[in-house]
Amino acid sequence: MHQFTVERIGPKLEIAGYDISFTNSALWMLLALLVIGLFMSGGMRRQLVPGRWQIAVEGVIGFARNLIDSNIGPAGRKFTPYVFSLFVFILVSNLLGMLPLGIVPGLHAFTTTSHFSITGLLAIMSFSLVLIVGFGRHGLHFFSLFVPEGTPWFMLPLIIPIEIVSFLVRPFSLLLRLFVAMMSGHILMEVFGSFIVNGFGSGTVTGFGVGIISFIFIVGVGALELLVCALQAYVFALLTSLYLNDAINLH
């Protein structure tokens, strides 16, 4: 599908056989960065009586801090910037991908988070942060994460492999959730969009009916997709803070 293809913009650059040229994926990530920068710079004027924009920025920051406070506690305050940037970046790139730029010929929005490599990198960052914090704070005692408190000794041979597998599967679950949720939503919208085009284009009464029904449906799906964009960003930040909680407050 065309909306998921990564295309090169500008000249082809190569380092040691790896293609590092500027792509539309990189362009949309830069756009996300620009939007975040604009949003933040408008609200960082530190006025005593905050304006509307500053209230909005403080609301987003307060949301990230609440997430950390309720899931980790005061020990996790220093990870607020990380969770905040994760949340805002995922949210903005999800929403940028939903922009209806397709009505302008030759343009189409690219969802950076609908690609395996981007979400995989985000998941690896979160997972390695958990590992670094866990081993840094607790040393080898961090391995007691695999032994839940109060487990009877005869259950240990069963529990420990399960806990290890569930720990190692965490980055995959993080990357798969975001990537599949975004990709499947866009595929759904594309399928119903093609129903509309083919239905109205066929010129028959049945085709017209199908087009009308698909149009009503796609409006609902679009609204649902906006909800999923925010929800997936929230779930990614929530799960990251929960995993950090495991590493910081080892039982």
Added chain:
Amino acid sequence: MDLASAKMIGAGLAAIGTGAAAIGVGFVFGQFLNSAIRNPAAADGQQGRLFLGFALAELLGLMAFTVALLILFVF
């Protein structure tokens, strides 16, 4: 049965899993509402757990979707 039609049937069978995940997600939210209406004061504190349960249930449906895509486009 040739390979192409077997692929289609397999992908369709894998898509059943998304419906099963829908039951799970509905169960999570339904049970949350059920208890939140009984005790609205305690409901706000449990939102994190609500979304954790939602995320875990949803993941399995997304995995079924991924398996369907893998069957269709990779093998």
